Amino acid sequence: MAELSGNALVGQSGGPTAVINASVAGVIAEALNHTCIEEIYGTLNGVLGLLQEDFIDLAAESQQTVRALRHTPGAALGTCRYKLKRPEDFERVLAVFQAHNIRYFFYAGGNDSQDTADKISQLAKTQGYELRVIGIPKTVDNDLPVTDHCPGYGSVIKYLGTTIRELACDHEAMGRHDLVSIVEVMGRNAGWIAAGASLAKRRDHPNDPPHLIYLPEVAFAPEKFIADVQRVLKREKYCLVVVGEGLIDADGNYIAAAEATDAFGHAQLGGAGEYLKNLVEQQIPGVKARSCKPGIAQRAAAHAGSKTDADEAYLAGQAAVKAAVNGETDKMITLVRGDAEHYTCETGLAPLADIANGVKKLPREWINEDGVSMNFQFARYAQPFIQGETVVPHDAGLPVFAHLEKVAVEKLLPPHETV
Amino acid sequence: MAELSGNALVGQSGGPTAVINASVAGVIAEALNHTCIEEIYGTLNGVLGLLQEDFIDLAAESQQTVRALRHTPGAALGTCRYKLKRPEDFERVLAVFQAHNIRYFFYAGGNDSQDTADKISQLAKTQGYELRVIGIPKTVDNDLPVTDHCPGYGSVIKYLGTTIRELACDHEAMGRHDLVSIVEVMGRNAGWIAAGASLAKRRDHPNDPPHLIYLPEVAFAPEKFIADVQRVLKREKYCLVVVGEGLIDADGNYIAAAEATDAFGHAQLGGAGEYLKNLVEQQIPGVKARSCKPGIAQRAAAHAGSKTDADEAYLAGQAAVKAAVNGETDKMITLVRGDAEHYTCETGLAPLADIANGVKKLPREWINEDGVSMNFQFARYAQPFIQGETVVPHDAGLPVFAHLEKVAVEKLLPPHETV
Numbered sequence: 001m002a003e004l005s006g007n008a009l010v011g012q013s014g015g016p017t018a019v020i021n022a023s024v025a026g027v028i029a030e031a032l033n034h035t036c037i038e039e040i041y042g043t044l045n046g047v048l049g050l051l052q053e054d055f056i057d058l059a060a061e062s063q064q065t066v067r068a069l070r071h072t073p074g075a076a077l078g079t080c081r082y083k084l085k086r087p088e089d090f091e092r093v094l095a096v097f098q099a100h101n102i103r104y105f106f107y108a109g110g111n112d113s114q115d116t117a118d119k120i121s122q123l124a125k126t127q128g129y130e131l132r133v134i135g136i137p138k139t140v141d142n143d144l145p146v147t148d149h150c151p152g153y154g155s156v157i158k159y160l161g162t163t164i165r166e167l168a169c170d171h172e173a174m175g176r177h178d179l180v181s182i183v184e185v186m187g188r189n190a191g192w193i194a195a196g197a198s199l200a201k202r203r204d205h206p207n208d209p210p211h212l213i214y215l216p217e218v219a220f221a222p223e224k225f226i227a228d229v230q231r232v233l234k235r236e237k238y239c240l241v242v243v244g245e246g247l248i249d250a251d252g253n254y255i256a257a258a259e260a261t262d263a264f265g266h267a268q269l270g271g272a273g274e275y276l277k278n279l280v281e282q283q284i285p286g287v288k289a290r291s292c293k294p295g296i297a298q299r300a301a302a303h304a305g306s307k308t309d310a311d312e313a314y315l316a317g318q319a320a321v322k323a324a325v326n327g328e329t330d331k332m333i334t335l336v337r338g339d340a341e342h343y344t345c346e347t348g349l350a351p352l353a354d355i356a357n358g359v360k361k362l363p364r365e366w367i368n369e370d371g372v373s374m375n376f377q378f379a380r381y382a383q384p385f386i387q388g389e390t391v392v393p394h395d396a397g398l399p400v401f402a403h404l405e406k407v408a409v410e411k412l413l414p415p416h417e418t419v
Numbered sequence: 420m421a422e423l424s425g426n427a428l429v430g431q432s433g434g435p436t437a438v439i440n441a442s443v444a445g446v447i448a449e450a451l452n453h454t455c456i457e458e459i460y461g462t463l464n465g466v467l468g469l470l471q472e473d474f475i476d477l478a479a480e481s482q483q484t485v486r487a488l489r490h491t492p493g494a495a496l497g498t499c500r501y502k503l504k505r506p507e508d509f510e511r512v513l514a515v516f517q518a519h520n521i522r523y524f525f526y527a528g529g530n531d532s533q534d535t536a537d538k539i540s541q542l543a544k545t546q547g548y549e550l551r552v553i554g555i556p557k558t559v560d561n562d563l564p565v566t567d568h569c570p571g572y573g574s575v576i577k578y579l580g581t582t583i584r585e586l587a588c589d590h591e592a593m594g595r596h597d598l599v600s601i602v603e604v605m606g607r608n609a610g611w612i613a614a615g616a617s618l619a620k621r622r623d624h625p626n627d628p629p630h631l632i633y634l635p636e637v638a639f640a641p642e643k644f645i646a647d648v649q650r651v652l653k654r655e656k657y658c659l660v661v662v663g664e665g666l667i668d669a670d671g672n673y674i675a676a677a678e679a680t681d682a683f684g685h686a687q688l689g690g691a692g693e694y695l696k697n698l699v700e701q702q703i704p705g706v707k708a709r710s711c712k713p714g715i716a717q718r719a720a721a722h723a724g725s726k727t728d729a730d731e732a733y734l735a736g737q738a739a740v741k742a743a744v745n746g747e748t749d750k751m752i753t754l755v756r757g758d759a760e761h762y763t764c765e766t767g768l769a770p771l772a773d774i775a776n777g778v779k780k781l782p783r784e785w786i787n788e789d790g791v792s793m794n795f796q797f798a799r800y801a802q803p804f805i806q807g808e809t810v811v812p813h814d815a816g817l818p819v820f821a822h823l824e825k826v827a828v829e830k831l832l833p834p835h836e837t838v
Contacts, residue, residue, distance in 0.1 A: 016589045045594055074588030161817045166719035169493030169820055170435045175464055181715065200817065274693070292714025296600065300585035303723055306816065386816035397725065397805035398580050398619065401588055 004130060006103025007039040008321070009055065012075040012138075013046035013109035013116065017152030018159075018302040018390075019313035020138045021076045021402065023108045025069040026317020027136075028058050034325045037104060041409055045078035046109070047116055051092050051416050055100065055409035068402035070310055071392045073300040076404050079109075082418065084116055090123050092416045097124070097131060099412040104132050106320045110139035110150075114332055115356035121330040132324040135332035135352055136316050140299045142192035145358035146350040147334035151316055152299070154309030154385030157196025159301035160185055161386060163294065164200035164240065168209050171238040179238040180229055180280045182291040183210070184273025186298060187244040191215030191362045193298075194244035196382055198374040209240035212372040214276070216246040217362050220255055225276065226283045228372055233287070247272045303399050307388025312345055319347035343384035423549060425522025426458040427740070428474065431494040431557075432465035432528035432535065436571030437578075437721040437809075438732035439557045440495045440821065442527045444488040445736020446555070447477050453744045456523060460828055464497035465528070466535055470511050470835050474519065474828035487821035489729055490811045492719040495823050498528075501837065503535055509542050511835045516543070516550060518831040523551050525739045529558035529569075533751055534775035540749040551743040554751035554771055555735050559718045561611035564777035565769040566753035570735055571718070573728030573804030576615025578720035579604055580805060582713065583619035583659065587628050590657040598657040599648055599699045601710040602629070603692025605717060606663040610634030610781050612717075613663035615801055617793040628659035631791040633695070635665040636781050639674055644695065645702045647791055652706070666691045722818050726807025731764055738766035762803035 010027045012020055024042070031040040040058045043049035056077075069076055084090060096102070107117040114135045124131035137144050142153035164183065171181055187193040194215050201208040211232040214220060232239040247255040256271035273291040280289040294301075316333045323331065331349040338344035366378040392399040429446045431439055443461070450459040459477045462468035475496075488495055503509060515521070526536040533554045543550035556563050561572035583602065590600055606612040613634050620627040630651045633639060651658040666674040675690035692710040699708040713720075735752045742750065750768040757763035785797040811818040 012592070016592045018585075072588060073585050074590075075592035076588075077592075078594045079592045080594075158816055162722050163716045163720075165818055165820065166492050166721060167716055169491060169495075169721075170715055170719040171493075173431070173435045173494035173496075173498045175497045175499075183716075203815070290715055291712070292716050293710070293712045294716070295711025296589055296709055297582045297586055297602075297711050297713070300589040301582075302585060302588075303581050383815065388816070389813055394808055396622070396802065397577055397807070399584055401584065 003036050004103050004132065005036045005038060006101045007041060008037045008104035008106065009041045009043055009102045010058070010077070010106040011043040011046045011050065011108070012077045012079045013107060013113035014079060014081065014138065015110070015140065015299060016073065016075040016079055017138055017140050017299050018073045018155035018305045019151050019310045020108050021069040021072045021074065022310045022313035023136045023138065023151060023317035024077060025066050026314040027106050027321055028066050030318040030321035034321065036325060041100070042077040046080040046082065046113070047084055047093070048080045048082050048418060049078070050096055051089060051418050053096055053411040053413055056404065057407045057409050060407040061405055065402050065404060070314060071302050071305070071390050072401040073302040076402060083112065084119060090119070093120055094123060094127055094129055095413060097129065100409070103130060104324045106134055106136060106324070108136035108138045110141065111144060111355065111357050111359065114144070114352050118330065118352035118356045121352060132329040133352070134320040134324045134328065135355065136320050137332060137334065140186060140193060141188065141190060143190045143359045144355055145360045146354055148337040148345070149335055149385060151309060151313035153192065153196070154306035155301065155390070156186070156193055156298050157199060157382065158306040158386035159298055159304040160193070160197045160294070161200040162304050164197055164209055167240060171240065175237045177233050177237055178287050180233070180241065180287055180289045181238060182241045182243060182273045182276050182289065184243050184245055184291065184293040187216060188246045189216060189359060191217050191244045194242050195362055195366070195374050195378055197242040199379065199382060199386060207236060210242040211236060211239050212241045213374065214241065214243040214247055214372065215362065215367065216244050216248055217364065217367065218371040219250040220247050221250065222279055225279065229280060230284065241276060243272045243276055245272050302390055303392050305390035306386045307390050308385055310390050316347060323349055422455045423522050423551065424455045424457060425520045426460060427456045427523035427525065428460045428462055428521045429477070429496070429525040430462040430465045430469065430527070431496045431498045432526060432532035433498060433500065433558065434718060435492065435494040435498055436557055436559050436718050437492045437574035437724045438570050438729045439527050440488040440491045440493065441729045441732035442555045442557065442570060442736035443496060444485050445733040446525050446740055447485050449737040449740035453740065455744060460519070461496040465499040465501065465532070466503055466512070467499045467501050467837060468497070469515055470508060470837050472515055472830040472832055475823065476826045476828050479826040480824055484821050484823060489733060490721050490724070490809050491820040492721040495821060502531065503538060509538070512539055513542060513546055513548055514832060516548065519828070522549060523743045525553055525555060525743070527555035527557045529560065530563060530774065530776050530778065533563070533771050537749065537771035537775045540771060551748040552771070553739040553743045553747060554774065555739050556751060556753065559605060559612060560607065560609060562609045562778045563774055564779045565773055567756040567764070568754055568804060570728060570732035572611065572615070573725035574720065574809070575605070575612055575717050576618060576801065577725040577805035578717055578723040579612070579616045579713070580619040581723045583616055583628055586659060590659065594656045596652055596656055597706050599652070599660065599706055599708045600657060601660045601662060601692045601695050601708065603662050603664055603710065603712040606635060607665045608635060608778060610636050610663045613661050614781055614785070614793050614797055616661040617797065618801060618805060626655060629661040630655060630658050631660045632793065633660065633662040633666055633791065634781065634786065635663050635667055636783065636786065637790040638669040639666050640669065641698055644698065648699060649703065660695060662691045662695055664691050721809055722811050724809035725805045726809050727804055729809050735766060742768055
């Protein structure tokens with residue numbers, strides 16, 4: 001494989017997570033090792049910055065900042081949900097790559113973002129422009145195919161597990177057998193996050209909360225829900241329910257749908273928790289229902305993040321650079337779990353086309369027959385992802401996160417209109 | 420002062436917090452120092468346990484458990500919102516005290532709980548039963564009079580400050596000037612918690628979130644709210660709004676009131692955040708609104724708790740025992756701030772009658788003229804409360820909390836009916 005010299009560009013796309021910046025840190029740190037990578041740029045707001053030549057010089061950032069990215073939530077380069085569609089957008093991307101001699105493109109994101117990376121890769125191939133494109137997996141939703149799991153997922157379920165353990169202490173104190181506490185969690189199409197909440201149960205304490213988990217994978221039936229809650233309240237002092245935002249009924253309709261859709265046409269959800277709360281209050285006289293909705297805070301909760309997750313996100317960033325330098329392109333880094341009893345994880349590669357717009361479903365056989373709890377197979381799968389605690393430095397009582405200097409790279413082309 | 424020998428009883432009442440167990444730990448640890456305290460019992464679920472003789476032997480708990488109480492949220496003894504009203508309840512309380520030779524009664528709670536402690540103290544005095552009653556302040560609401568601040572408050576605002584810093588990282592990434600993010604926080608009558616969220620701003624970054632804070636102290640005007648949001652969106656990439664659950668309009672009505680009331684007749688609130696979210700979406704076309712509601716999780720978030728807060732809660736528990744042994748009764752422990760520039764805190768005493776059902780309002784002069792931000796006087800007041808991080812041990816990736824053995828004390832009286 002001939003060495004390919006030129007500049008590298010890294011971007012972030014889709015919803016931020018607690019660890020997507022760790023992947024960027026991994027890219028920056030690994031790029032330093034390879035002289036064939038002459039400059040390492042970041043594109044601001046993903047492909048939007050690509051279209052508008054909004055690049056920053058990541059080599060100008062301090063080592064402290066790069067290190068701090070490993071515990072900084074959000075997406076330090078900015079992100080976007082812009083979808084490349086128009087032919088002039090694709091032409092522009094290539095023109096920008098050529099102008100800045102970008103030969104390495106690293107894109108951290110979920111399904112839609114890997115699709116974008118794939119299209120860019122195909123375009124470069126078609127046009128005969130030598131470019132190595134490597135995707136880096138990212139999504140709290142944990143729904144990318146091929147990879148064992150996705151960076152971002154471990155931290156969100158660790159945070160939710162922590163929250164549920166704390167709610168348990170609080171709710172246990174009331175001791176009235178009349179409290180129903182509902183926690184609405186993220187998860188548009190799949191119940192991975194809601195299922196992850198099941199890790200809050202202590203070993204050998206099957207009656208610990210969450211007592212009931214309602215997943216998008218199981219059609220929601222209000223009568224069964226009320227019966228489930230009543231059964232738990234007879235046994236326990238309170239009933240803690242976890243519900244995924246994307247809960248659907250037997251006809252496949254969202255339980256709590258809003259009219260709005262995002263730029264990719266996905267329904268914008270919210271309110272499944274409030275819906276269940278009202279249902280409980282209406283159907284079970286004398287019961288108090290409380291709901292909480294961590295909302296976006298759950299995907300940003302680096303202060304309760306998983307060290308395993310952050311380390312794997314960093315590893316994925318490093319692996320992307322290594323793979324590209326070794327001549328790989330049009331691939332996404334995957335996380336590959338070892339076969340041994342003791343959890344190990346290394347990286348692999350999968351064609352972007354196998355990832356783009358694919359969705360990994362929560363296996364039905366990991367859900368118990370009651371439809372509202374997870375079995376040991378799920379626990380065995382997910383438990384390793386929440387191990388170890390991310391250490392976030394504090395100043396004056398609050399966490400301190402990285403703020404990039406964002407030294408702009410000079411624009412070389414005339415402006416480009418985006419829609 | 421003649422030494423009073425007998426048994427001690429400690430109870431918890433009202434809403435749990437992240438540090439009310441630290442106060443109980445302080446009581447238990449200090450009780451060990453005084454031989455006049457023969458037994459140290461805990462009453463389960465506050466006065467409910469008192470009426471039903473549901474006592475546990477706290478001396479039977481391990482030292483590890485007592486130490487773990489210092490970082491365990493909730494209320495390990497159980498709590499209640501039961502209000503002593505009927506003459507037969509008061510007679511019963513005295514009978515139980517006599518039967519178990521309870522001579523020291525420590526009650527950790529908020530306004531209503533201190534009122535209960537005061538009534539018990541008055542009753543004992545009237546009946547000539549020698550009893551020393553010391554209240555221990557507790558409330559995330561920070562609204563007890565006389566005391567400089569209340570254990571529980573520092574931890575909730577530290578958690579919210581942490582969450583807002585993380586939301587800032589997340590929201591900053593989108594960069595579209597069209598996101599309004601609403602965080603609904605606790606605070607039924609006063610805006611102390613909402614105000615505390617202002618600490619999330621970094622020093623010398625006045626434009627950091629929270630950009631707008633809506634307090635129960637300032638009558639809510641929808642037109643001004645929309646204008647406020649639009650002003651922020653012109654300047655910032657997103658607008659982060661903090662709203663107290665007890666927001667009221669110009670007529671003094673709750674913005675988002677439910678029919679339900681709790682056992683003390685307080686309106687059960689919720690939904691101010693969703694209300695503002697809908698208002699934004701209706702009134703500002705093209706804007707995306709997101710809401711999050713940490714709900715009960717905010718008062719239980721020991722994993723992001725304040726060491727200062729937990730230490731002061733422990734100190735208050737110790738001080739309660741010391742005061743009672745020294746002959747004090749019918750008083751509540753207060754937290755007294757030193758006059759020096761550098762924050763110091765010691766304990767004082769105030770008559771329970773001065774605390775019971777009193778409410779400390781957030782000073783109007785600490786709110787800026789814009790009505791939606793706090794000035795330096797508030798920051799100077801509250802900043803010390805969030806200093807230092809509570810260390811919570813983890814096992815298999817999740818926090819481990821204390822679980823009491825709860826060795827029951829033998830009942831000596833016939834059962835008593837409660838309502």
